[in-house]
Amino acid sequence: MQKITPFLWFEDNAEEAANFYVSVFKNSRVVSISHYGEAGPRPAGTVMTVSFVLDGEEFVALNGGPEFTFSPAISFVVNCTTQEEVDELWAKLSAGGKEVQCGWLEDRYGLSWQIVPTVLTEMLNDADPAKANRVMQAMLQMVKIDIEGLRRAYGNG
Structure with a gap:
């Protein structure tokens, strides 16, 4: 695990974005996907985070809502x-x-x-x-x- 990992805030399309980036860069893959539970703050079962690797570099994408762009x-x-x-x-x-x-x-x-x-x-x-x-x-x-x-x-x- 690298010491510093970029953490990217998306409204609700983190998984789509991660899959797109993985398709662009060689030696890339989605590592894991986590989902919101009953505690929220987003609907239970929806994608919360996507961990992925782009050409050896780790990233995390979050479905955090529209508050930040x-x-x-x-x-x-x-x-x-x-x-x-x-x-x-x-x-x-x-x-x-x-x-x-x-x-x-x-x-x-x-x-x-x-x-x-x-x-x-x-x-x-x-x-x-x-x-x-x-x-x-x-x-x-x-x-x-x-x-x-x-x-x-x-x-x-």
Whole structure:
């Protein structure tokens, strides 16, 4: 068991969301589902929590009701090594959601994700500030991150 586990509050579709996320990421599975009992506060027998693993990372989803919703102030960063991986995760996670900017998207459940190629961080941390600045300027114009576009900006000098 990992020491820190993200705990996600859903209105009433935690199981649906967990199954969706498990379908998106490789090496993922639903671990367990617990149900509310007679003590409530939700109807007895309805799903209370869903424990699941996404590519080795543990999560818990709660059907907590409408009191709280997600905000972009919290997001999950997914580090990708190829454009194909960026494209695949972007397509799956943004379906029914909203594409934002700079690699950010909001999925159909309102959860924010950053789909980030690892090369972006490497370029932004380059010792040459001109290169890093050009990459930042290029990235700020993108919705989904385009690795080749970053490389062109990085190489222009």
